[in-house]
Amino acid sequence: MDKRVNDQFLEELNARGVSRREFLGFCAAVAASFALPGKAEAEIAKAVATKPKPTLVWLEFQDCCGNTESFLRAGQPSAAEIILDLLSIDYHETVMAAAGHRAEEALKKAVEENKGKFIAVVEGSIPTGAGGAYCTIGGRSALSIANEVCSQAGATIAIGTCASFGGLPAASPNPTGALSVAEAVPGLKNLINLSACPANAENLAALLVYWLTFDRWPDLDRYRRPLFAYGKSIHDNCERRAHFDSGQYVEQWGDPGHRRGYCLFKMGCKGPVTFQNCPNIRWNSGTNWPIGCGHPCLGCAEPNFWDSMAPYYNHLALDKTGAQPNIDKVGFWATLGLGGAFAAHAVAKIAGSKSRVIAESAASTSGKGEEA
Amino acid sequence: MKQPIMVQDSGKDKVLVYVWEAPVRLTHWLIALSVLVLAGTGIYMGNPFLIAPGEASDNFYMGTAKLIHFYGAIVFSLAVVTRLLWMLLGNAYARWNQFVPTSTRRVRGAADMLSYYLFLRRNPPPTVGHNALAGVAYVGVFLLYLMMIITGLAIYSVSAHVDYPMGAFGFLVPLVGGLQSARWLHHFGMWLILLFVVNHVFSTIEVSALERNGVIGSIFSGWKTVEKEQLDLGE
Numbered sequence: 001m002d003k004r005v006n007d008q009f010l011e012e013l014n015a016r017g018v019s020r021r022e023f024l025g026f027c028a029a030v031a032a033s034f035a036l037p038g039k040a041e042a043e044i045a046k047a048v049a050t051k052p053k054p055t056l057v058w059l060e061f062q063d064c065c066g067n068t069e070s071f072l073r074a075g076q077p078s079a080a081e082i083i084l085d086l087l088s089i090d091y092h093e094t095v096m097a098a099a100g101h102r103a104e105e106a107l108k109k110a111v112e113e114n115k116g117k118f119i120a121v122v123e124g125s126i127p128t129g130a131g132g133a134y135c136t137i138g139g140r141s142a143l144s145i146a147n148e149v150c151s152q153a154g155a156t157i158a159i160g161t162c163a164s165f166g167g168l169p170a171a172s173p174n175p176t177g178a179l180s181v182a183e184a185v186p187g188l189k190n191l192i193n194l195s196a197c198p199a200n201a202e203n204l205a206a207l208l209v210y211w212l213t214f215d216r217w218p219d220l221d222r223y224r225r226p227l228f229a230y231g232k233s234i235h236d237n238c239e240r241r242a243h244f245d246s247g248q249y250v251e252q253w254g255d256p257g258h259r260r261g262y263c264l265f266k267m268g269c270k271g272p273v274t275f276q277n278c279p280n281i282r283w284n285s286g287t288n289w290p291i292g293c294g295h296p297c298l299g300c301a302e303p304n305f306w307d308s309m310a311p312y313y314n315h316l317a318l319d320k321t322g323a324q325p326n327i328d329k330v331g332f333w334a335t336l337g338l339g340g341a342f343a344a345h346a347v348a349k350i351a352g353s354k355s356r357v358i359a360e361s362a363a364s365t366s367g368k369g370e371e372a
Numbered sequence: 373m374k375q376p377i378m379v380q381d382s383g384k385d386k387v388l389v390y391v392w393e394a395p396v397r398l399t400h401w402l403i404a405l406s407v408l409v410l411a412g413t414g415i416y417m418g419n420p421f422l423i424a425p426g427e428a429s430d431n432f433y434m435g436t437a438k439l440i441h442f443y444g445a446i447v448f449s450l451a452v453v454t455r456l457l458w459m460l461l462g463n464a465y466a467r468w469n470q471f472v473p474t475s476t477r478r479v480r481g482a483a484d485m486l487s488y489y490l491f492l493r494r495n496p497p498p499t500v501g502h503n504a505l506a507g508v509a510y511v512g513v514f515l516l517y518l519m520m521i522i523t524g525l526a527i528y529s530v531s532a533h534v535d536y537p538m539g540a541f542g543f544l545v546p547l548v549g550g551l552q553s554a555r556w557l558h559h560f561g562m563w564l565i566l567l568f569v570v571n572h573v574f575s576t577i578e579v580s581a582l583e584r585n586g587v588i589g590s591i592f593s594g595w596k597t598v599e600k601e602q603l604d605l606g607e
Contacts, residue, residue: 222542222543222545222546233530233531235531236531242428242429243428244434245428245432245434245435246424246427246428246429246430246431246432246433246434246435247420247422247423247424247431247432247433247434248423248424248428248431249420249423251423257423265420266419266420270552272531272551273530273550273551273552273555275530299552302550302551302552303550304549304550308549308550308552308553309552315418315555316418316555316556316559327556327559327560327563328415328418328419328559328563330563331559331560331562331563331566331567332563334563334567335563335566335567335570338567338570338571339570339574342570342571342574342575343574345574345578346574346577346578349578
């Protein structure tokens with residue numbers, strides 16, 4: 001490694017209150033999340049310290065700013081945040097100092113000067129209803145901005161479930177005609193979805209470090225999410241998994257099982273159908289995560305999660321409010337009802353044939369006189 | 373390849389017909405048994421009502437239910453596939469055109485059976501194998517079985533071990549609308565199958581009592597008693 005560059009980098013880290021030890025710890029953690037051997041840590045440290053920082057443009061469309069919050073969250077400055085700070089973020093609507101025409105120019109300049117090289121990060125879904133009028137910036141629709149910027153980017157990162165899959169704005173009945181980035185700008189090369197509501201900033205940092213280190217983007221799953229972060233279900237890595245296999249479940253909030261940390265499956269946990277590395281990297285600098293503090297997984301990283309995962313505290317309900325009984329209750333009573341109906345029919349038939357026999361025998365014994 | 377139909381004289385007006393060949397009977401009972409096992413374990417897996425006492429390591433309730441469910445699924449899937457293949461290889465009563473009505477005779481038979489059920493006709497149309505209407509209903513049942521196999525494979529694929537061949541069925545996940553929809557369909561399908569089982573068992577008992585043609589015995593032995601004049605070789 002070029003010593004001067006390295007020293008300069010370490011000075012920069014020190015100025016931000018991050019020691020060399022902390023920085024190497026971060027590199028080791030990233031290497032571990034890619035399942036790479038120990039030596040990779042040095043490679044990663046070298047790449048992060050020496051490679052030119054990519055230009056990054058952050059576009060916010062139909063969103064709640066949650067991913068920006070996740071990205072900027074600062075309990076204490078962590079190495080991951082420093083790495084993200086070191087990116088050349090030339091345009092970010094929420095945090096940039098510039099406004100108005102200055103901001104527009106910054107975007108134009110970043111795109112033109114780094115054409116085919118810069119990274120576009122898109123947060124939020126892209127509305128297409130009413131000619132795109134539901135979300136406009138500087139008089140232009142989100143759809144036209146996304147098309148212009150993303151098509152010129154070297155890579156596009158859809159951050160959060162809204163940008164990845166449409167998310168809440170695209171939930172039924174989708175009044176604004178919201179689309180994901182993949183749907184709104186079809187045919188993008190190097191589109192990577194970092195779903196979840198919000199996406200974990202550690203995964204964004206790891207994704208960028210992967211690219212800096214290897215000069216390529218990581219392998220993706222069928223929903224274009226990096227396998228290193230979305231390759232395993234929450235359920236398969238869950239710390240409460242032993243309770244699931246054993247048969248120990250929380251049945252009510254605050255019951256003895258809940259206090260003992262039993263499995264949250266019966267409380268509607270969507271961990272078995274959700275893919276993310278929450279159990280491993282957790283949230284808020286590794287402090288905790290939803291299941292760790294006794295709340296079921298909502299399945300926020302999956303496509304259509306607002307529609308298919310609701311109601312959150314129930315499985316397989318017939319409607320989204322959870323007021324209706326679930327499919328298993330309906331099925332149970334329907335099956336019992338049909339069985340009962342058949343049984344009643346059989347009883348009626350037997351009783352009917354018996355009474356006919358009695359009636360016939362009664363008719364034969366009473367003779368013909370009554371007919372007259 | 374088509375198996376000939378065996379017929380034996382039995383008394384003066386009646387004949388014995390070998391309707392259900394061994395693969396038909398075997399798959400019938402394997403499907404029946406596996407459906408009961410799958411539904412039993414599946415109901416527990418959807419709503420684990422038994423809570424294990426003690427330490428997590430002391431018990432394996434859910435794990436055992438899943439294990440039995442997966443073995444049951446293997447038996448069920450292979451039995452369904454075998455029965456579907458036998459639709460191409462078996463005798464006239466086992467063949468695919470007993471289910472999908474392709475001849476006008478079968479279509480009329482289905483209409484006649486429907487009018488019998490609607491009390492518009494006194495006697496059911498004579499049939500030796502599946503009646504034409506039941507055949508059509510079984511198309512639905514087999515589609516339901518296939519839906520259960522497909523959603524089951526989709527759900528299973530995501531927890532398959534790395535590089536384990538079952539992971540290859542992951543391509544089914546988006547086709548069934550995601551995993552949560554797959555689960556919903558899997559539960560819904562189970563109840564439809566259980567409703568079918570209830571209907572199937574009761575109506576068989578009733579038909580057997582009404583028509584006295586040994587329909588229940590036939591699924592054990594393969595032979596059905598048929599009036600000579602009603603003999604229909606399913607051609």
